[in-house]
Amino acid sequence: MTSVSTPTASTTRTTMVNRFDPASAADLGTAEQALLARRRAVLGDIYPLFYQRPIHVVRGEGARLFDADGHEYLDAYNNVLAVGHGNPRVAQAVAGQLARMNTHTRYLQDGVVEYAERFLETYPAHLDRVIFTNSGSEANDLALVIARWRTGAQGVIVTENAYHGTTALVAGVSPENGPLMPLAPFVRTVPAPDTALHGDAAGSVFAAAVREAIADLREAGIGVSALLIDTIMSTDGIYPGVPGMLAEAFRDVRAAGGLVIADEVQPGVGRLGTAMWGFARHTDEVDMVTCGKPLAGGLPIGTLVLSSELSDGYAVDHRYFNTFGGNPASIAAATAVLDEVEERDLMGSAARVGANLASAISSASAPYGWVTDVRGSGLFIGVEIAPDGGRSAGEVAALVVNALRERRVLISAVGADGRVLKVRPPLVFTDGDVELFTERYADALAHVQRTGGAR
Numbered sequence: 001m002t003s004v005s006t007p008t009a010s011t012t013r014t015t016m017v018n019r020f021d022p023a024s025a026a027d028l029g030t031a032e033q034a035l036l037a038r039r040r041a042v043l044g045d046i047y048p049l050f051y052q053r054p055i056h057v058v059r060g061e062g063a064r065l066f067d068a069d070g071h072e073y074l075d076a077y078n079n080v081l082a083v084g085h086g087n088p089r090v091a092q093a094v095a096g097q098l099a100r101m102n103t104h105t106r107y108l109q110d111g112v113v114e115y116a117e118r119f120l121e122t123y124p125a126h127l128d129r130v131i132f133t134n135s136g137s138e139a140n141d142l143a144l145v146i147a148r149w150r151t152g153a154q155g156v157i158v159t160e161n162a163y164h165g166t167t168a169l170v171a172g173v174s175p176e177n178g179p180l181m182p183l184a185p186f187v188r189t190v191p192a193p194d195t196a197l198h199g200d201a202a203g204s205v206f207a208a209a210v211r212e213a214i215a216d217l218r219e220a221g222i223g224v225s226a227l228l229i230d231t232i233m234s235t236d237g238i239y240p241g242v243p244g245m246l247a248e249a250f251r252d253v254r255a256a257g258g259l260v261i262a263d264e265v266q267p268g269v270g271r272l273g274t275a276m277w278g279f280a281r282h283t284d285e286v287d288m289v290t291c292g293k294p295l296a297g298g299l300p301i302g303t304l305v306l307s308s309e310l311s312d313g314y315a316v317d318h319r320y321f322n323t324f325g326g327n328p329a330s331i332a333a334a335t336a337v338l339d340e341v342e343e344r345d346l347m348g349s350a351a352r353v354g355a356n357l358a359s360a361i362s363s364a365s366a367p368y369g370w371v372t373d374v375r376g377s378g379l380f381i382g383v384e385i386a387p388d389g390g391r392s393a394g395e396v397a398a399l400v401v402n403a404l405r406e407r408r409v410l411i412s413a414v415g416a417d418g419r420v421l422k423v424r425p426p427l428v429f430t431d432g433d434v435e436l437f438t439e440r441y442a443d444a445l446a447h448v449q450r451t452g453g454a455r
Contacts, residue, residue: 017394017418018401020049031068032056050412051405060085063426063433065410073408074436076425082269082294083340084428090297090336097332104323105132111331118338120305122276124284129311132326133302136265136292137165142304143288144169144226146314147259153223154186157213157253161192161236161416164228164263173228176235186222188213192236193245196373196384203245210249214256224258231278232267237415238382238422240272240375246282259287266380269294270341271427273351273378281377296333300324346427350378353429357381360438361423368445370396379429382414383421389452393419399452403444409437 022045025033035056055073059066062084065073075085083090097111105112116130133139148154156173158164163176171177172184183189190213193206210227217224231246233239250260267278268291279286289305302325324330341347358376361383365371370388374381385397394417401413401421414422425433 017414018050018398018412020051020054024052028053050410052402053405055405055410062086063429071408073410074433074440075410076423076429076433076437077410077412078426079266079271079424080293080298082271082427083297083337083344083346084426087297087336087340089340090333093332093336094299094329097329100328102327102329105326106321109328111328111335112326115331115335115338119303119334123289123305124280126284126307127286127289127305129306129308131304131306131311131320132331133304133322134300134325134330135165135302136263136290137167137170137302138322138325139290139292139302139304140164140170140228140261140263141167142320143261143290143306144173144228146288146304146306146310147226147261149314149318150259150310151223151225151257153217153225153258155217155220155222155224155226155258156184156187157210157217157224157227157258158187158189159192159229159233159236160189161414162189162228162230162233163235164230186217188216192233192239193241194237195239195241195245195375200242202239202241203248206246207248207252211252214252214258218256224253224256226259226261227253228261228263230263230266231282232272232377232380234266234380234422234424235414237384237420238375238380240281240377240380243274243281244283246279247285250283250285254285254287260285261288261290262286263290265290265292265294266424269337269427270347271350271378271380271424273347273354276347295337296330297337299330299333301326301330301334341427344428347378349429350427353431353434354378354381356431357423357429357434357437360434361441364438364442364445368449371445376423379425379427381423383423385419385421391452393417396448397421399448400444403447404440407440407444409440409444 025036056068057065058068063075065075158173161176163174164170173187175183175189190209193202195202198205214224253260262279264277270276272278274281292302295301358381362374370386372386373384376382385393387393388396397413397419401411404411412422414420
């Protein structure tokens with residue numbers, strides 16, 4: 001296997017998918033132009049905005065966002081607000097905690113212990129310790145550090161368009177950042193298991209690629225410390241696959257002496273409808289699991305769940321202190337989110353509403369030959385687009401995304417060329433939301449077919 005530490009210049013830069021071009025500012029209204037100018041003057045252009053015409057949001061409620069002119073948008077994209085925008089239970093929990101106390105975790109506190117006990121009940125029995133951080137990036141960083149310590153190896157295997165965070169270490173294992181941010185030399189990439197191409201054999205094809213990466217790391221004298229994987233391969237193009245699809249590859253990594261780290265920031269918190277965590281659709285044979293902001297409805301939080309053997313062994317000669325990882329306000333929010341997920345059976349709702357949404361998308365897409373696959377699990381659905389009429393698949397997908405934005409429905413696109421529509425609404429999405437989404441999605445497809453334009 002050839003090292004991918006220096007991607008070619010021809011690689012599509014995925015960070016450009018669904019990105020607003022500041023050169024188009026003249027197309028915005030006067031108020032939006034003024035706010036954009038102020039934003040760029042203090043934030044610069046390092047934070048990209050979505051859509052050809054950015055949205056000036058001022059309020060949210062459930063699966064709705066509202067702009068400065070009072071227009072209502074159906075949010076079919078934001079997973080961080082897992083239990084909905086403006087959730088009263090989360091807001092009240094955070095306000096109450098902030099009014100009492102918010103400090104670091106070097107004092108004994110009830111809340112963090114009580115939450116950790118409940119949180120770990122959602123994992124397999126061998127994963128019995130949790131370490132709190134402020135973000136999924138920090139959690140992934142620590143997981144890789146522990147994997148290196150345990151294995152004595154450096155090599156990391158990721159999928160070809162993976163994204164795992166922003167620290168120096170995890171940015172170096174995140175090819176989705178594009179060719180101008182080269183991967184670390186100890187990284188090997190493997191194609192995501194393309195279920196549209198390989199069907200039920202996708203898992204075996206993926207495992208073969210993982211074995212090849214292991215052999216290449218060994219030949220280079222690097223060895224394998226971990227397979228770090230988002231278990232629905234979100235940024236690669238959303239590949240849920242059949243249950244058990246990833247089990248063979250996971251076994252191969254562990255047999256080679258490496259650890260399996262499941263990054264659950266996107267597929268976790270019951271989103272896939274069959275289990276609280278995406279890896280559980282395939283196997284419980286994982287060594288570490290990370291998650292992030294969806295746990296606390298958008299407040300800063302990250303978690304690394306691992307075995308007591310790994311955690312306590314690492315602690316003998318190392319320490320990990322994160323000043324506000326697991327702070328009381330974030331823990332209060334996370335507790336409220338877990339209450340909402342469990343008491344409202346949002347995982348069961350994700351399974352039922354998500355199946356209805358996938359079916360409705362498939363039906364609405366059927367007349368269009370350039371929509372080639374609809375796949376997903378629960379409330380995480382990918383819609384694969386093909387080239388059409390001289391336009392690339394990514395160009396067609398962008399037209400659909402922006403046509404939906406003009407119809408006040410929010411989604412995005414993923415994959416190395418942005419060819420897969422990403423439909424990932426808050427868990428509070430309802431059957432009524434499915435009807436509204438389908439109506440506007442069908443209208444957007446018809447518009448793109450008829451005119452090739454977004455509006």
